Amino acid sequence: MAVGETLTRADLAESIYNHIGLSRADSARFVEDILAHMCEALSRGENVKISGFGSFILRDKKERIGRNPKTGVEVPIAPRRVLTFRASQMLRDRIAEAD
Template sequence: MADTGTLTRADLAEILNRQIGLSRADAAAMIESILDHMTTAVLDGENVKISGFGTFVLRDKGQRIGRNPKTGVEVPITPRRVLTFRASQGMRQKVK
């Protein structure tokens, strides 16, 4: 695993290779498949819950008024979709 402070797809594939014995190609394909399924589910409006880790939710945020911090001028912020993540209780306890 690279020591960059970031866990990458390649790192996950390497872990599957070492711990389960999958070939590097099969491990990389499995990671890609899982991420594709998660992305498709979120885009289809489903929540993605990984027990013991957390939940990914796609939310629609309505239009609102924001303020330019430098000038103080009010500016409308357009509606948009945002992806949120909420860590599970178990994950929050581990992070403490």
């Protein structure tokens, strides 16, 4: 994969097919099952940690006052839940080595 390209579900499935030897259909189903399991856990309010890769963390943000940058008018921003990703130290080290 070239620099700047995006890794897709199909790319993950192809990698599983090439490295593990599952059929293409089973590889695609495997990727879909993992992503579905992660989505279900997040929708239940659970954080997802993948050792050596990183953590998907849910945060609840409180209501706050924002400002329209054009007009300067203050606007209330509703409370919401956001998803953040925190890369593991191992992943950060590998990215730093790639530079």
